[in-house]
Amino acid sequence: MAEDGSFPFxxxxxxxxxxxxxxxxxGGEILRGVSFCVRQxxxxxxxxxxxxxxxxxxxxxxxxxxxxxxxxxxxxxKVSEMAxxxxxxxxxxxxxxxxxxxLFDSMTVADNVAYRLHEDGVREEEIEPRVREVLRFVELEHxxxxxPSELSGGMRRRVSIARxxxxxxPIVLYDSPTAGLDPVTSQxxxxxxxxxxxxxxxxxxxxxxxxxxxxxxxxxxxxPHTDRVVANSENGSGAAALAARTRFLVYRDGEVYFxxxxxxxxxxxxxxxxxxxx
Amino acid sequence: MxxxxxxxxxxxxxxxxxxxxxxxxxxATKRAVAAVQDYxxxxxxxxxxLATSPHYxxxxxxQMDDVGVGSLPIILLSxxxxxxxxxxxxxxQFVRFGQTSLTGDVVSLALVRELAPSITGLLTAGxxxxxxxxxxxxxxxxxxxxxxxxxxxxxxRKLVTPRVLATLTMxxxxxxxxxxxxxxxxxxxxxxxxxxxxxxxWRRAIDILEFSDLMQGFSKAMVFGFxxxxxxxxxxxxxxxxxxxVGRATTQAVVISSVLIIVxxxxxxxxxxxxxxxxx
Numbered sequence: 001m002a003e004d005g006s007f008p009f010x011x012x013x014x015x016x017x018x019x020x021x022x023x024x025x026x027g028g029e030i031l032r033g034v035s036f037c038v039r040q041x042x043x044x045x046x047x048x049x050x051x052x053x054x055x056x057x058x059x060x061x062x063x064x065x066x067x068x069x070x071x072x073x074x075x076x077x078k079v080s081e082m083a084x085x086x087x088x089x090x091x092x093x094x095x096x097x098x099x100x101x102x103l104f105d106s107m108t109v110a111d112n113v114a115y116r117l118h119e120d121g122v123r124e125e126e127i128e129p130r131v132r133e134v135l136r137f138v139e140l141e142h143x144x145x146x147x148p149s150e151l152s153g154g155m156r157r158r159v160s161i162a163r164x165x166x167x168x169x170p171i172v173l174y175d176s177p178t179a180g181l182d183p184v185t186s187q188x189x190x191x192x193x194x195x196x197x198x199x200x201x202x203x204x205x206x207x208x209x210x211x212x213x214x215x216x217x218x219x220x221x222x223x224p225h226t227d228r229v230v231a232n233s234e235n236g237s238g239a240a241a242l243a244a245r246t247r248f249l250v251y252r253d254g255e256v257y258f259x260x261x262x263x264x265x266x267x268x269x270x271x272x273x274x275x276x277x278x
Numbered sequence: 279m280x281x282x283x284x285x286x287x288x289x290x291x292x293x294x295x296x297x298x299x300x301x302x303x304x305x306a307t308k309r310a311v312a313a314v315q316d317y318x319x320x321x322x323x324x325x326x327x328l329a330t331s332p333h334y335x336x337x338x339x340x341q342m343d344d345v346g347v348g349s350l351p352i353i354l355l356s357x358x359x360x361x362x363x364x365x366x367x368x369x370x371q372f373v374r375f376g377q378t379s380l381t382g383d384v385v386s387l388a389l390v391r392e393l394a395p396s397i398t399g400l401l402t403a404g405x406x407x408x409x410x411x412x413x414x415x416x417x418x419x420x421x422x423x424x425x426x427x428x429x430x431x432x433x434x435r436k437l438v439t440p441r442v443l444a445t446l447t448m449x450x451x452x453x454x455x456x457x458x459x460x461x462x463x464x465x466x467x468x469x470x471x472x473x474x475x476x477x478x479x480w481r482r483a484i485d486i487l488e489f490s491d492l493m494q495g496f497s498k499a500m501v502f503g504f505x506x507x508x509x510x511x512x513x514x515x516x517x518x519x520x521x522x523x524v525g526r527a528t529t530q531a532v533v534i535s536s537v538l539i540i541v542x543x544x545x546x547x548x549x550x551x552x553x554x555x556x557x558x
Contacts, residue, residue, distance in 0.1 A: 059424070062428050064424055064428060084432075088427070088431070088432055089430060090430075091427065091428055091429065092429065092430035096425070096428040096429075098425055098428075099421070100420065100421065102420060102421035102422050102425035103422075103425075104417075104422055104425070104426075105420070105422070119332075119429065119430065163429075
């Protein structure tokens with residue numbers, strides 16, 4: 001971590017860049033030439049109906065799937081061309097939060113969160129304080145010895161965020177982090193993502209079909225001084241800069257249908273986009 | 279209404295052509311060849327992982343405990359009664375020739391060369407191959423395997439190699455135990471049913487064995503252990519279709535590994551007999 005508390009970056013590059021990416025399976029082509037980029041320290045909200053390839057996009061960004069065509073560049077590395085052995089090392093530099101948390105159900109919360117540190121051979125005396133630190137960040141320090149099956153759905157997602165953060169990655173990929181959660185728990189998850197973006201400068205690519213998640217990120221920011229979420233409108237002239245930390249990307253029929261900021265999204269007259277806004 | 283999704287889907291369905299028998303057979307053959315290729319690659323990787331770091335000793339010990347200690351009750355029980363049945367069956371024939379003292383020889387050879395490795399293999403396949411397929415399959419459908427990969431861990435190294443190593447070492451040990459309790463069961467049956475002396479039974483059972491017999495039995499056990507673990511892991515890591523798919527993978531793992539063990543037994547027996555004449 002840098003001295004200001006933010007995460008390290010290779011300056012001057014897009015954190016994530018997709019160029020003409022295509023992928024398909026037996027059922028047909030899912031993505032047909034997708035191109036977009038995620039700038040450093042911003043969060044891109046990837047919207048789309050079920051089956052439009054949002055999760056595929058995240059998995060390709062993490063190198064878990066290879067595109068049929070096109071290039072994917074993450075933190076300056078050509079992920080789409082890397083061998084699996086190189087990808088294993090690369091993936092340790094990014095965080096991935098899976099839709100249902102994907103916690104290891106035979107391990108305690110502490111072991112789940114510490115998994116990466118154990119893999120990296122970090123000393124035990126260093127592991128415990130780091131695990132406590134990230135669990136404190138997601139307000140679940142008291143669940144250390146519990147099994148994932150003993151936690152609620154929202155708690156499992158928060159543990160998943162903690163696990164993704166344990167080695168302080170500069171990029172976190174969120175796969176439908178609030179899907180199936182009640183509004184209060186969803187807000188808790190969005191607050192955590194805001195804190196990561198605004199306090200630690202984490203770049204995010206967030207796949208969701210809930211537009212309110214995107215507007216939660218676009219219209220609010222986390223104020224580290226007051227330690228609370230504040231509406232951007234309360235920030236006067238800085239509101240536009242804060243809103244620019246979030247962009248929207250909408251998939252339709254395997255292509256990028258819309259790319260832009262929250263204002264453009266809200267003011268759009270496009271009938272398809274209007275369906276998300278209703 | 280012309281643009282409603284339902285109508286579009288309906289039009290597409292109508293245009294779909296029914297594949298010919300040749301196309302179906304071609305597709306099935308390709309899938310089978312691809313499956314054999316994937317299985318071979320996974321098995322090869324499971325072994326080559328042993329030569330490079332990192333190694334998961336803790337996971338390997340846990341698997342050894344599960345495969346070895348966990349299978350102990352069924353192996354011991356089965357072994358004891360199989361030995362007893364062998365004595366009763368062979369003894370009934372030897373009585374006709376007045377050669378009941380040969381019972382120990384026959385039971386010992388049959389157990390060491392054939393029965394103990396194959397029955398241990400089949401029983402362990404039923405218990406562990408299914409367990410591996412269901413555990414890894416569940417991990418796969420709940421994205422735990424992807425999560426592992428996303429955190430920079432090679433699933434073949436963390437999940438497959440420890441299981442293969444555990445069965446490679448534990449199945450021969452379980453085979454040895456089955457031979458012992460099988461002879462124990464045979465001894466009990468021969469003393470009470472054939473009125474043979476226990477000392478005579480054990481002396482003949484041990485004296486008849488040669489080094490090649492032990493080699494044959496334990497090399498078979500190692501191959502069977504390798505087969506049941508790799509098939510279980512492969513079926514688990516290729517499970518598709520949610521919980522139903524995991525159930526299907528579990529059943530297939532037991533069926534395939536059991537059949538493979540029986541088929542491999544024939545070829546290994548032929549190879550062992552050839553080598554016994556030439557080498558040992």
